[in-house]
Every structure is written in structure tokens, then in C-alpha cells.
Amino acid sequence: MMAAVFWLAIFLLVYSYFLYPLLLKLFITPKTPTQQQPEHWPSVDVILSAFNEESCIAERLHNLLQQDYPGPLNIRVASDGSKDNTGAIIQSFDDPRIQADVHTENRGKVAVLNDLVAQSKADILVFTDANTFFAKDAIRQLVMSFQQQIGAVCGELHLHTDDGNANSDGLYWRYEQFLKKSESALGALLGANGAIYAIRRTLYQPLPASTVVDDFCIVMNIKRQGYDVVYTTNAQASEEVAPSLQDEYGRRVRIGLGNYRAFRQHLWALSPLRGLLSWCYWSHKVLRWFGPHLMLLVLLSNLFLLSSAWYQAALAGQLLFYGLAWVGHLRIQQKQPTPSWLAILSFFVSMNVALAQGFLRFLRGNQQGAWKRTARHGDAK
Secondary structure, three states, X not given: OHHHHHHHHHHHHHHHHHHHHHHHHHHOOOOOOOOOOOOOOOOEEEEEEEOOOOOOHHHHHHHHHOOOOOOXXXXXXXXXXXXXXXXXXXXXXXXXXXXXXXXXXXXXXXXXXXXXXXXXXXXXXEEEOOOEEEOOOHHHHHHHOOOOOEEEEEEEEEEEOOOOOEOOOHHHHHHHXXXXXXXXXXXXXXXXXXXXXXXXXXXXXXXXXXXXXXXXXXXXXXXXXXXXXEXXXXXXXXXXXXXXXXXXXXXXXXXXXXXXXXXXXXXXXXXXXXXHHHHHHHHHHHHHHOHHHHHHHHHHHHHOOOOOHHHHHHHHHHHHHHHHHHHHHHHHHOOOOOOHHHHHHHHHHHHHHHHHHHHHHHHHOOOOXXXXXXXXXXXXX
């Protein structure tokens, strides 16, 4: 029995991280969705909720005002109980395209998004973040990707450090982008890059205020209504990563909590009757979210199998694996040169530890919707 648990847990981990991407690589050709310039450009509202973003919000709004979109474009931005000058900055813009709201109470990102969308009458909503910067044609490219049955379009996000270099976790990010492109080609794209995506306003369904991964839930609700979601590399955006491992880890824990809440909200997608969507959901999301549980099962079941020399070696291998991950973590934390293989190993373990901590928070049932802003290099010291 324990041997079956041991091997099944290993198989599911290997399948989700290696075999599933390999199947997509072998049988699916990622493609950019067909684009067409509309006869009449639809109205667009950019939806932006900000919390303590005084270091970047002015630059962000200037970036959005410089979009070359030919149709009606407005920017609905709200300060969600910010304790810094974010509210004053957004109110200082006198451009009529910017519609600013300042809330004194920090209610949480999703509560603000629900309000902003309720105020909108635009045809298309573009969601983004305060620290994201669009290419000049990003909104135009998003809108041109909407066809008759398409309900949402996800753009491409590039991560970088404060010195302009690629994200140190760039390999994993490119890996995730490949999965998104392949799933888009299958008609089974799961979620969106929260920094750059667009939806038809009429398809938006208000979310519970406790929702964390709003980009995933908004798009999954659109899939549930029978509309397609596509990924386009033509709509480009960039974003700076968190400046420290501690800041990045905290973000992953929060996302982990959000993942398990989303799992509970979207049980419908587990049904095999959903076809390719269900397959991709299980393979890409569900098995990843329960990766920490599978890793724990491998370790615990191994302890019951030590009468065999082979399983003794397997346990030694696991301990070496986690030991090396800890060494890699320390080297990265101390900004020491770290081999790429060791950095990837450390990243994988750290990501799953953060997920496990998010799961524990989920079990405690904390329904607070207020958010904690991730620190960035541009912040005042």
C-alpha cells in the first residue's frame, strides 16, 4: 500500500511538471489568435485598483494616457485606503480620461474592482496593475484579438529587475508562458496575466471580496459562460519583480491562499465533461496546487518502506534534494553566485513551501480581503 502511495505521488508530480508540458510540446503548436481591425473601435475602460503606490502610480497613469488606441478610452483608477500619497496623486491629474476614486478604507482589491466595473459602461475592460507598463499599442492589440465568441484576451508580460535585466526566475516564467500559449491553442486557457488582460464588460461577474487570484477567477467565470479565452503575444507589458526573496515569498504565500479559495469556487471545472478544459485544469493547476501534499506523501510513505535498501537510497536522495535546496536558498539570499540548476531547485522547493503555508492559511478560514502591497526597488528607503 505505501509503495503504491509513494509511486503514485511521484508520478503525479512528474506528470504535472514534465510529462504534461512535454505532451503539449509534442502535439500542440502555439499560435497567435487571428486579429482584425474593427470597423468601429469599441469603448475601453482601464480598471486599476492601487494601494500605497505613490512611487509608480503617476508614471503608470502617464503610460496609459500615451496609448495609441483609436477608440474611446478612459482610465478608472481607485486608491484603496492608501496610507501614502497615492490618492492625492491620482486626483492631481486633470485629463478628462482619468476618473479617480479615493477610498479612505482599505477594503481589498476585489471589492474595489467590483465597484469600478459597476460604474463602467464601456464595451471592453482592460485590467492591469499599478507597477505594470504597457507597450504603446498594447490596448489596441488586445482589442483587435476579440472575435465573435472570444470573451477575454490575455497579453504577454515580461518580468525584469530594477536594473533592467530579465527576471532571475525567467526560466520558470517562460515555461508558464509556453503553457498559456499552448492551452490557448487548445481553447483551454486557464486564467490570465493579471497585469495585462481584457474582457467583455457584460461577462464580468462580481467576485467575493475575499478573492485573491482575481485574474484567474474573472477569466474562469467567462469560460464557464461558454466563451473562449485567448493568449496574444502582440499585446506586450513589463513589470518589475519583488526586490527581495522575503517580499517574493510573501507574495507566493498570498497567491497560494488564493489558489485554494479559487479551487473551492471552481469545482465545476474538475468535471471530465468539460473536456480539454478539465484536462488542462487538472494537469496545470490542481496537481500543482497540491504539489506540497504530494511531496509530503512521497517523504512520509518512504519512511514506511525502509526495510528495502532501494527505498533507503530514495530517502537519502530526498534529504539531499531538500538540503541542496536550502543551500541554494541561502546563497541566493546572501547574493552569492548560484549555479542555475541549484537556483531552479531552490525556487521549486520555495514555491511549494509557500503553497503549503498558503494552504494552512486557507484551512484557518481567514476571509480578510484587504491586501498587502509587495515592496519594490523604487520605494523610498
